[in-house]
Amino acid sequence: MHTVKNWFNRSLAAQALVLFVLGLGFGAVFRRGDHPALWAVQSLLYTAVIIGILAYQRRRTARATGARPGTVVDLNRRIRHRDVPADPEERAVMRRLVEDQLGKMERGSRWLPYWLGFMGLIAVGMVVLGATSGSLAFPVVFAVGVIVFCSWILWMRKRAMGLHHHMRSALRERG
Incomplete structure (x- = not known):
């Protein structure tokens, strides 16, 4: 596997x-x-x-x-395994990678509340449309799916940020 x-x-x-x-x-x-x-x-x-x-x-x-x-x-x-390379050249490449990915995540965090709000509006809109049409089964399942998806995104982002911050400090210590 x-x-x-x-x-x-x-x-x-x-x-x-x-x-x-x-x-x-x-x-x-x-x-x-x-x-x-x-x-x-x-x-x-x-x-x-x-x-x-x-x-x-x-x-x-x-x-x-x-x-x-x-x-x-x-x-x-x-990075996922929190393994800091021993080779100085490899550490330098990993340092650049960590900085690049942290920069992307930090720039993306500016838009995250808007995306999550937009997803919430879509879920609420589906529930409202379902309530007005008389069929709530699919809209409620869809809204729960959106909530689970958004929670998963937030959890994965928090985990990735933690891993990258840990690697940044570990690379500076051995630097």
């Missing part, structure tokens, strides 16, 4: 394959009346857009840190 996880983390082709299959599955479930070729074309389009965005982000992070994308993946794994 460990090698499959590492292969999936490093390979855009593996991620593209999983995205395509998931898109095809969603097309089959939610667009039963359409032709299967349409499912495949839509899934291919969505996969291409998402993989293009991921490749751009990987390239941008690699340029910011001065490392190859594979090295960045390994360093991110080491």
